[in-house]
Amino acid sequence: MISARDDEMEPRPAPAILKLLRNLWGSAAGRVGLSCVLLIVACALLDSRIVPYDPNAIDVSVRLAAPSLKHWLGADQLGRDLLSRIIDGSRVVMGIVVVGVGVALAIGMAAGVIAGYGFRTLGAVFALFCDVIRSLPMMLFALAVASLIGTGLGTVTLIVILFLIPVYFRVSRNQTVVLKQSEYVTAARAMGASSLRVMLKHILPNLVGQMVVLVAMDVPTVIGIEAGLSFLGEGARPPLATWGSLLRDGFAFIREAPHIALVAGLPILIATIGFTFLGEALRDSLDPRVIRGPRH
Amino acid sequence: MLWYGVRRIAYGSLVLVTAVGMMFWFIYVVPGDPASVILGPRADEAHRIALRAEMGLDKPIPLQFARFVERLSVGDLGKDVMTQEPIAGLIAHVLPSTLALTFAGLGWALIVGVPIGCWCAMHRDSWGDRLVGIVSMATLALPTTILGIYALLLFAVTLHWLPAIGLGSGVGDKFRHLLLPALTLGLGWVGYLIRAVRASMLEVLQENHVRTFRAFGVPEPRLARRYLLKITIAPVIAVVAIGMGSLLSNAVIIEIIFLRPGIGRLAYDAVLQRNFPIVLGAVLIAAVFYVICSIVAELLIASLDPRVRSSL
Amino acid sequence: MLDIADFSVAYPTDRGRVTAVRDVTLQVREGEVLGLVGESGSGKSTLANAIMTLLPDSAEVSGRMAFAGQDLYSLDRAARRRLRGNGVASVFQDPFTALNPVVKIGRQLIEFQRQKAGRSAAEAKRLAIDMLGRMGISDPAGRMKQYSFELSGGIRQRVMIAAALLTEPRLLIADEPTTALDATTELQVIELLRASRHLVRGSIVFVTHDLGLVAELCDRVAVMYAGEVVEVGATPSVIANPRHPYTRALLACDPRRMIEPSRRFLTIPGKAPDPVSVLQGCAFASRCAEVLAGCAVERPPRWPAAGEEYARCVRLTS
Secondary structure, X not given: OOOOOHHHXXXXXXXXXXXXXXXXXXXXXXXXXXXXXXXXXXXHHHHHHHOOOXXXXXXXXXOOOOOOOOOOOOEOOOOOEHHHHHXXXXXXXXXXXXXXXXXXXXXXXXXHHHHHHOOHHHHHHHHHHHHHHHHOOHHHHHHHHHHHHOOOXXXXXXXXXXXXXXXXXXXXXHHHHHHHOOHHHHHHHHOOOOHHHHHHHHHHHHHHHHHHHHHHHHHHHHHHHHHHHHHOOOOOOOOOOOHHHHHHHHHHOOOOOHHHHXXXXXXXXXXXXXHHHHHHHHHXXXXXXXXXXXXX | OHHHHHHHHHHHHHHHHHHHHHHHHHHHHOOOOXXXXXXXXXXXXXXXXXXXXXXXXOOOHHHHHHHHHHHHHOOOOOEOOXXXXXXXXXXXXXHHHHHHHHHHHHHHHHHHHHHHHHHHHHOOOOHHHHHHHHXXXXXXXXXXXXXXXXXXXXXXXXXXXOOOOOOOOOHHHHXXXXXXXXXXXXXXXXXXXXXXXXXXXXXXXXXXXXHHHHHOOOOHHHHHHHHHHHHHHHHHHHHHHHHHHHHHHHHHHHHHHOOOOOHHHHXXXXXXXXXXXXHHHHXXXXXXXXXXXXXXXXXXXXXXXXXXXXXX | OEEEEEXXXXXXXXXXXXXXXXXXXXXXXXXXXXXXXXOOOOOHHHHHHHHOOOOOOOOEEXXXXXXXXXXXXXXXXXXXXXXXXXXXXXXXXXOOOOOOOOOOHHHHHHHHOOOOOOOOHHHHHHXXXXXXXXXXXXXXXXXXXXXXXXXXXXXXXXHHHHHHHHOOOOEEEEEOOOOOOOHHHHHHHHHHHHHHHHHOOOEEEEEXXXXXXXXXXXXXXXXXXXXXXXXXXXXXXXXXXXXXXXXXHHHHHOHHHOOOOOOOOOOOOXXXXXXXXXXXXXXXXXXXXXXXXHHHOOOOOOEOOOOOOXXXXXXXXX
């Protein structure tokens, strides 16, 4: 009697994650990436606890002040401390990242796995929508959407979701097609496992690795979307501080107070480099040739 | 080959039709009342009803769609709500500027990126390769908004090397004005291209025919240029085609940062004015552009690779 | 023609330093066909690559490999490159992927003759068409305009042989040229090689794992195991009278020797030594049916010590 106790075959997550972190820390790229990402995440989480000033506190006496001991990164056109606004902005931006990526992942992966598993028409229709979205230049489309449903973070998040779904869909679908041919899936199906079960228990866990890498590499894209949209005024509504809105302020005062633009770009730089390097390091350590884990 | 082209055009048209359908659905079906969106909250009722009648919004939806498509097919993108100028004309006026920017950006990225990518593949893991790898990874992920603003900050505002805004007049001046925006636009792409070319060439270098050519004493540079480049380029073309959408999207931002006229500026100003038909027209033109690029790319690949041709 | 003395090739790898070829001493006389036999991992391909000067940059080479009196590895890379395609030519194992798929055959054949000074493109083209015809390929002029995927494996291999012959090599290295072909095609290609023998003014090194082919085509044969040449001699005498236990075992296991039908194929028990490990003593000791106590300790010297034909076995010296 074959005992099909899946939990005996489940990989134990905790040690794998520790091993992963050790791997990441091992490479220079990984170290840079992890540090930057942790910095940003810390800012996002600790936000109000570590801001030196209230991000919205107006102090006209230091209007457009250059960086100084009092305001480490200077102040903007209303005298608000830039460092505080940046930290506050990280909370907002990371929020958009989490929500946007999360929803897009859920929808994209679900559709991708289903399509790859064999539901052709559904797959083809979804693929068509993805092609349509890809054919529209994001900024223009975002502007169109924003002009219809209004500006704001909701719009930004919606655009993020819309533009990330095709990517996750395509990768999930392609991987599912490949995985479906593999031996253990064939075996599971031969044992009578339902399609849903196969998809959930066998295919999904094997997608995780690639998806994690994709997500890490997509975060800069999301940040870019937010930055672009808020820069154009179609994203965050003042006085909300996001990295994009700070860029907007910086751009407006680029001749009188160039430091604002310079400073506003810093968190984006750090976040981009951080997540990109982290994604690369993740890809290297999650390479199936390196990890010989008992995924199945 | 011909049949292949036809099939691609057919699929491209399908994508366009769907895009058009989506746009239509967006404007005319979803948000309630485009007329009030266009006129703004302070419009009076009579005005609104008149505009609705003019836009045909009081007719049943399928009829509206039919009219919409009919007008599109003759190139009529509607009229600017404010000035009553035909939108197609407005777009045609600024399109060359955007195209110049887009192709200049892509062009220099290709000219620089392809040789560097090839070099990196052939000198894998050398110091040069690693350095290029790091730099390209950083530049390709940076949002264009940042690149543009920093470029503006550095070269125009601080160093005063290049003009900051506008189109310029006369060919030489126009070129100077194009320089910084095009360089910035292409910068993100250089990194992307280098990695794509490098990856593609690394795969090609594994193939056995490379060994054959080396066994006959063909020098590496000649081998790469004449015999490997064709194979390497094909997947890269596919990558570029897919990225055209994002290229245009970044062009929009660059146009706004550097105050250049173009589709991006046009659409942006239109959005600010809630001049919706213009935005719609711009988006549609962009979609057409993308589809055309995809088809051209696929035909290019087929012309480069006889294996693709024979399997069609 | 080819004088190899105490030649070794090693690579650094993730797992450690791999010695692929170990102190090989071998000569190839002008005009003869030398067979290079061994199982996979014996180092025969590495040695072949070394003769072709196609080793990767990471390879560490020591010893002497002289072609027509010139030590190849004391030359600079450019000089070695010029020799390829103008003196040393190669035919590889897999004809299916040996040619560039997006370039017409003709253009490649012309390119391969580039090292031959004084040949114009038109001349090269004419010679190519001529050679294709001599290889028994129909419509050679038309074939020149075809792509490699339009040709069958047998024809592709003929094209490869034609390409090699076009460079008028003084040394031709054929690296398992028929292994990837089906039996019928293999026979055709072997026949072709035999018939073209007179077109090769120099010597041929024929790398294979098939002793039968060696018996048919080669004047002399060198047997390799674990990176070493364990025996070398004239083909008829090596086959009739093998001096090294490995050669004896190989011959005994050859399916062609089976007298009566059987379900069992004879094999040599055990595994070849891990190339990363540093060898002590005779490489074959762990699998040798005639092993002696001293075999695992000291590496057997060549016997006879001088001369081109020898075997490495302690039993011969005692």
